[in-house]
Amino acid sequence: MSEQTPRAPQGAEHAVLEEQIDQWRGYVQRRRAITPADVDEMEDHLRGQVADLTASGLEDDEAFLVAVKRMGNLDEVSREFAREHSGRLWKQLVLVPEEAGENGRWRELGVVLALAVASGIWVKILLDAAGTDELVLVRNAVFAVLPFLAGYFAWKRRVPWGVSAVLLAATAALALVVNLYPFVEGPHGDPGMTGFLAISHTPVVLWLLLGVVYAGGAWRSGPRRMDFVRFTGELIIYLALIALGGGLLIGLTFGTLSLVGVDFEPFLGEWLLPFAMPGALLVGAWLVEAKKNVVENIAPVLTRVFTPLTIVMLVALFVALLVNGPLTAVDRELLILMDAILVLVLFLLLYSISARDPLAPAGIFDWLQLVLVGAALAVDAVALTAMLTRIAEFGFTANKVAALGLNLVLLVHLVWAAWLNLGFARGRRPFADVERWQTQYLPVYGLWAAIVVVAFGPIFAFA
Known part of the structure; x- marks a missing residue:
């Protein structure tokens, strides 16, 4: 790798330039043919171009646009890297890419599977404790799954302990609200109006709290918030594929065993689904992280x-x-x-x-x-x-x-x-204004959902 160009000053006058370079770097990192080392080298070259242009009298914004233009079209750059490193693309499609470190990748998968099993055990305990009271399971299912996914990202992103403690306290507070508020139940044991609102809005709050963990605690970063949006979309795609494949396998297994007189339904409901659903979420998240940009083309x-x-x-x-x-x-x-x-x-x-x-x-x-x-x-x-x-x-x-x-x-x-x-x-x-607004406004949804969960019960007498 070439000698690194000194980074531009981080003062307020260069904040916009740093944000633009951060956005550019994030986009380049999503090119499948370009490795992190390549991105570092390209960023050094970009910063060198910007430094030369600003020294000649251009403003930061103008220098950035001219430098990016000189770098060339990123799709063409990606194709050029693909031609130069044709074997690299194939390596990225196998389970354990060499460039990521074989031991590290298997270690990460091991952590994911351990968390998936732990989440499945917790769901199974919750299912047995609920018995015939399905409302207990409905209230607490999200607390039995999402904290384990958050644990994976906290481990992977090395989230500071202080941030983790605050998020854990917020999650515990939501669990107490949902379980201890005296919500009035419906005539058939279903949740009442405020109970239903609390249950349906809790996942929204928890998912946005998960976004803080995903961002490594840097919740103020617009690019990292947008990365979380991208992660959510790709996770949905992976979950849909896993659900289709899993549903097909379960259907074939159920049909085959029924033909030989084996009742598969008790095992399906009591053991397979409690482990399969949280497992699919955690493995899907790992796939998004391990195979970034494979889905991006879709x-x-x-x-x-x-x-x-x-x-x-x-x-x-x-x-x-x-x-x-x-x-x-x-x-x-x-x-x-x-x-x-x-x-x-x-x-x-x-x-x-x-x-x-x-x-x-x-x-x-x-x-x-x-x-x-x-x-x-x-x-x-x-x-x-x-x-x-x-x-x-x-x-x-x-x-x-x-x-x-x-x-x-x-x-x-x-x-x-x-x-x-x-x-x-x-x-x-600039498009950056459009993107910045979307990421800045996301916490408003979490705030409104938290108000519905915490405040609507007392306001409307838990009815």
């Missing part, structure tokens, strides 16, 4: 396929809501479903942003995303109007306030996202 395709389809769905939903009677007649379940659709749209938007080349100019797909955000805003406006109308006529309930709050949080997010996307598509704003 991500742009998925976003380009589902974005126009989602726009069509949103437009159809918007028209159906407007032509089917007064808004007061809109069914409560339909409003809940609309919220779920809007959250899905938001995730699609975040994932497409995380998969995009931040240095590429605006194109037709950016305008298509702007249409997606506009359609989501139209549906959100109708949903808000329907909720306010129902509240005015029938009064406040915990469900209505929770849905209203979520829609207001979504409205703020989507309005400013639309404004920033419009500015970028018209060439008046």
Whole structure:
């Protein structure tokens, strides 16, 4: 490796430049043909170019853009590395890449499997303790799985003990709230309104706390937050593949054993599923970490396929809501479903942003995303109007306030996202502004979910 160029000063006047280089480095690291050593060498070269350009009188922003342009198209650079190191790509597709260190990779897999078994044991204990009271299992299943996934990332990222202690205390507090609050149960032993809200919003809070662990405790870092968004999307893809393969194997096993008179169902429910579900989550997370960028090539395709389809769905939903009677007649379940659709749209938007080349100019797909955000805003406006109308006529309930709050949080997010996307598509704003807004706003969802979990029970008398 060449002699390293001294890093630029870290003062406030260079903060924007450092953030731009951090974003550039993150994108380069996701190129499959380029190793960390290659990235270091490329960054040294980039910093040298920036230093020369700033010395000649250019501002940091101008120097960065010119230097990146001189570096060339990253896809072309990646292909060039692939041609030069053709064996490297194949090594990255096997279970244990040599460049990562064979012992280290197997050690990491061993840690993941040990945590998966420990999580499965905890789920099994919880299942036996719950007995016929399924509500106990529903309340605590997330606490039996996500802390073990957090433990994996805390070990891998070497999260400081202070940060780990704070996150563990927050998780314990949520567990106490969900289990000790005197929620009123429904007539069939199901959770009441505030109990259901607490149970459904707890995973949101825990997942965002997991994001702090994933970022190695650097929760203020926008690029690391976007990495967590990218991780979430890739994990969903891996889990879908694992579920399809696992479901097929279970189905074939069940059918084969039933033909020979063996009842497979007790073993499936009491032993296999309690270990399989947390195991799939942990192994899926390990695969995302071990095979970074294998799924990344699929991500742009998925976003380009589902974005126009989602726009069509949103437009159809918007028209159906407007032509089917007064808004007061809109069914409560339909409003809940609309919220779920809007959250899905938001995730699609975040994932497409995380998969995009931040240095590429605006194109037709950016305008298509702007249409997606506009359609989501139209549906959100109708949903808000329907909720306010129902509240005015029938009064406040915990469900209505929770849905209203979520829609207001979504409205703020989507309005400013639309404004920033419009500015970028018209060439008046850098893409970094669009990306920064998405990552900065994510904690708001965690804050609102925490309010629903902790405060709604006392406010609405735990009904």
